[in-house]
Amino acid sequence: EPEVTQTPSHQVTQMGQEVILRCVPISNHLYFYWYRQILGQKVEFLVSFYNNEISEKSEIFDDQFSVERPDGSNFTLKIRSTKLEDSAMYFCASILRGGGESPLHFGNGTRLTVT
């Protein structure tokens, strides 16, 4: 069964540094998402992406965050200047079609640790 893949599995960075989290969604999927999960807390929506543009974003997704689909397969999340509170598990997800009925297909996540 096709999977969403995320790299790296763990990223350690210093406060103020830029990080790029990478995702390869399932190949024929059209809608892409980033969620994050701070340890012990709920899974929070960051951003959704469709047709090469952001379709929706949450309050968390401020100017420090950006997403890109540079080559038709990768889907990246960039944090320009990391803060301690950005430490979390970041999940990429994709679905074939919109409308809400399709469940999300998640990757295994990238654990980001900001020191």
Next chain:
Amino acid sequence: AQSVAQPEDQVNVAEGNPLTVKCTYSVSGNPYLFWYVQYPNRGLQFLLKYITGDNLVKGSYGFEAEFNKSQTSFHLKKPSALVSDSALYFCAVIRSGGSYIPTFGRGTSLIVHP
């Protein structure tokens, strides 16, 4: 706005016993409801969903859930728990006709004891 509450951080059950993981939701209009499971160091995996129709939905690994509109609940159940069911379980809601962005609960850790 839409929200999900999973009132129990942890549920403990003995192997072979029935299990229930609770979920209540708040949404204006009709909900789409989902359960996902997360094993250690893995992403969330889809278990089952309610979109419309029969209130009792069946999913993967013998799990089922019952949609109760009057109680705004969507509890996850299994008649006989296995040790391998031990994992983190997330309930999620989407408002039909809304933005179609799922809102997740905090998750419930299910521990099945041998």
